[in-house]
Amino acid sequence: MDLSPGCPLIGVVATYMPRLSEFTFEPGLVAAVDQHAAAVCDALIPAQRGPEGRTVRREELADYVLGFTDWLSEVDWTEPVGHDFATLRLTAVCWLIREHDLLAV
Structure with a gap:
């Protein structure tokens, strides 16, 4: 399984995994990420x-x-303060990575 530095999951985890710690303080975030x-x-x-x-x-x-x-790049998306569709989607990807242990070797 590819865990090379070019694996896109590595970058998403580095950037968005810390947002999972916000679950404790923002219960609505849990529901949004779950969806x-x-x-x-x-x-x-x-x-x-x-x-x-x-x-x-x-x-x-x-x-x-x-x-x-790639789509985010095409639309010139920049990460906002807070949560928008893209940050919620990428945070959800991190949750899936963690829950399914997808970065384990």
């Missing part, structure tokens, strides 16, 4: 796999992140 995590899972995992087979795979999540961050 974004569900949307990412829906995009990655075909419905036919069923709930028992809902496994997020590192390679698929990395491809999703590449596409999403």
Whole structure:
């Protein structure tokens, strides 16, 4: 599994994983990130796999992140103070990485 410095998950984790610590202070953030995590899972995992087979795979999540961050670059997105759609989505990616232990070797 690719954990090279070029793996897009490494950069997302470095930038957005610290936002997970905000869950303690912002209960609404938990719900927002949970909704974004569900949307990412829906995009990655075909419905036919069923709930028992809902496994997020590192390679698929990395491809999703590449596409999403490419789109952010195309629209000249800059990270705001606080939370917008993109920061919530990238924070949700970090939550999925942590929950599915996707950076373990």
